[in-house]
Amino acid sequence: MLCKGVSVDVGGATGFDELYEEVGPRLWRSILAFAGGRRDLTDDVVAEAFLRTLESGNNVRDRRAYLYRVAFRLAAQELARASDSSQIPEVAMQDDPGITELFDALLSLSPCERAAVYLRYQVDLPIGKIADILGSSAGAVRVHLFRGRRKLAALLGGMNDE
Amino acid sequence: MNDWRQQLAELDRTEPDREAIRRRLEEGSRFPDPIEARREPRIAVITVATVIAIAAMALLFVAFRNQPGASSPAPAATGPASTMAPVAPPCPVTDSPLLGEAGVSFTTDCLAIVAHRPTTITVKAGFEPGNDRLQHSLLVCSDKDCNEASQIAGTDVTTSPALVVLNLQGLEPGTYFFEDPVHPVTANGTLYVVDES
Numbered sequence: 001m002l003c004k005g006v007s008v009d010v011g012g013a014t015g016f017d018e019l020y021e022e023v024g025p026r027l028w029r030s031i032l033a034f035a036g037g038r039r040d041l042t043d044d045v046v047a048e049a050f051l052r053t054l055e056s057g058n059n060v061r062d063r064r065a066y067l068y069r070v071a072f073r074l075a076a077q078e079l080a081r082a083s084d085s086s087q088i089p090e091v092a093m094q095d096d097p098g099i100t101e102l103f104d105a106l107l108s109l110s111p112c113e114r115a116a117v118y119l120r121y122q123v124d125l126p127i128g129k130i131a132d133i134l135g136s137s138a139g140a141v142r143v144h145l146f147r148g149r150r151k152l153a154a155l156l157g158g159m160n161d162e
Numbered sequence: 163m164n165d166w167r168q169q170l171a172e173l174d175r176t177e178p179d180r181e182a183i184r185r186r187l188e189e190g191s192r193f194p195d196p197i198e199a200r201r202e203p204r205i206a207v208i209t210v211a212t213v214i215a216i217a218a219m220a221l222l223f224v225a226f227r228n229q230p231g232a233s234s235p236a237p238a239a240t241g242p243a244s245t246m247a248p249v250a251p252p253c254p255v256t257d258s259p260l261l262g263e264a265g266v267s268f269t270t271d272c273l274a275i276v277a278h279r280p281t282t283i284t285v286k287a288g289f290e291p292g293n294d295r296l297q298h299s300l301l302v303c304s305d306k307d308c309n310e311a312s313q314i315a316g317t318d319v320t321t322s323p324a325l326v327v328l329n330l331q332g333l334e335p336g337t338y339f340f341e342d343p344v345h346p347v348t349a350n351g352t353l354y355v356v357d358e359s
Contacts, residue, residue, distance in 0.1 A: 016184060028178035043179065047186035048193050074193065099176065102169045110310055121170060139318040143299060143343050146319050149166070157165035 016050060023064050024050075026123055030068070031075050033118035034111050037103035041082070045074045068133045072115065079111055105155040113148035116141050249337060251354030263287035263298055263322070263342065263349060271351030273340065276358050278332035283340070288322020297321050297344045300328045302353060306339050308346070319344060 027049070032042045049071035053063055060066045106114050112134055119125045119133065131141045152158070186192070251274035262269030263285050275281045287298040301308055301316040317328050333355045342349035 016187060020180060020183075024180065024183070025178055028183070029173055029176060032176065033173060043182055043186060044192055046178070047183045048191060050183070051187050051191060099172060102172055105166070105169075112310060118170065118173065121167060122173065139299075139316055140313075142319045143301070143316055146297070146299075147343060152166035152170070155166070156169050158167060 015054060019050065019053065019063060019067070023067060027068060027071055030115065030118055030123060031071050033106060034072065034075050034115040035079060036107045036111070036114065037099075038082075041075070041078050045071055045078060048074055065129075065132070069135070072133055073135065076111065102156070105152055108155060109148050109151050110144070112136065112140075113144045113151070116144035117148035117152065120145055249354065251356060253354070255354075255356060257281065259283045261285045261300070261340075263326075264290060266296065266342075266345040267348040268342070268351055272354070273351060274354040274356060275330075275333070277335040277355045279358075280332055281330045283328045283330065285326035285328075285342070287320075287324055287326060294323050295321060298324065298326050298349075299343050300326050301341055301343050302328065302330060303339050303341070308339060308341050308343070308350075314338065316343075 024046070028042060028046050031045055032039065035041045035045070049067050052070050053060060053067045056066065109117070115134060116130055119130045120127070125133075127138050127141050127145075130136075131138045134141065134144075136144075251272070253270070253272035253274050255274040255276060257276070257279075258281065259273045259275060261273070261283065268285075273283065275283075283300065283302075285298060285300050288294045288296055297319050298321075299317050299319040302314045303309075303312040304314060305312040314333070315328055315330055317326050320326055335355050335357050338353040338355060340351055340353050
C-alpha cells in the first residue's frame with residue numbers, strides 16, 4: 001500500500017529505467033495532452049503512476065496498460081481537484097508559439113476528447129484500448145474522437161475525418 | 163495529412179524531463195491515500211450538513227416562539243424548477259420509440275417513455291435518397307448541454323443508411339434530452355420519462 005513519504009528503489013534493470021524507456025515519453029505526452037499542457041501536473045502524475053506500477057511488482061500482468069490506466073485516473077482526479085478549487089495552473093510551453101497554439105486549441109476540447117485524439121492519432125492505439133485506459137466504452141470513445149476531430153479541424157484547419 | 167494532425171504531431175517535439183520525474187518518484191507519493199481521500203470529504207460533508215440542520219431547527223424554533231398561535235408560512239419556492247422534475251409529456255408515450263433522421267435533423271423533437279422500464283430507442287437514418295453516407299449517433303443526457311458529465315447513454319457513431327439503436331436501462335421519472343452529437347444543433351429533442359400510471 002502506498003502512503004506519503006514512502007520511497008522505493010527505482011534503480012535496476014527491471015525498475016524505472018527500463019519501464020521509462022519503453023513507455024515514458026509517450027505516456028508523458030499523453031498525460032500532457034489530457035491535462036491541457038499543465039507540465040507540473042503531468043510530471044507529478046507520471047511519477048506517481050510509475051511509483052504505483054513499480055510498487056505493484058509482479059502483481060501486474062501488463063505493466064504498460066496498468067501504468068496508462070493509473071496515470072489517466074490520477075490525472076482526471078487532479079484535474080477535477082484543480083477545477084473544484086479554481087486552482088487552474090498555467091499552461092506550460094508558452095515559449096513555443098506553435099505548441100501554444102496547439103494547446104489553446106486542445107483546451108477547447110474536454111480532457112477525454114484530448115486524450116482520445118492523442119492516443120488514437122499519435123500513439124496509434126485501437127479504440128478498445130483507449131476505452132480501457134479512459135475507463136470508458138468504445139462507443140463513448142468514438143464520440144470523443146468525433147467531437148475532438150471536429151473542434152480541432154475548426155480551430156487548426158483540416159478535415160474531420162478518420 | 164490534415165493541418166490539425168500535423169500540429170498534433172508537434173506535441174512529440176515536447177520532451178519530458180526524465181530526471182525530474184525520477185526525482186519526484188524517489189521522493190515518494192505526493193498523492194493522498196485514495197481511501198483517506200474519499201473519507202475526508204465525507205466527514206466534511208456530514209459536518210456541514212449537521213451544522214446547517216441545527217441552524218435550520220434553531221431558526222424554526224425562534225420563529226414559532228416569536229409568533230404564538232401563528233403557523234409558520236410555507237417556504238416559497240426558490241430558483242427554477244429542476245429539469246429532472248416530471249412533467250406531462252406533449253407527445254405520446256411509447257414502448258419502443260423510433261426516431262427518423264432526415265438529413266441532419268430528427269423527425270421529432272419529443273419522445274416519451276415509461277420510467278423504470280428498459281427501453282430501446284431506434285434512429286432510422288439515411289434511408290431516404292440522397293441522405294446516405296452521413297454519420298449519426300444518439301446520446302441521452304440529463305441536461306440540454308449534453309456535456310460528458312450529463313451523458314446517461316450513447317451509441318457508436320455509424321454511417322447511414324443505418325439503424326442506430328440505444329438501449330436504455332429504466333430511467334427515473336423526469337425530463338431528459340437527446341441529441342445526435344454529430345448534428346447537435348439540428349438533431350435534438352426532449353425525452354419525457356413518466357410513471358406508468
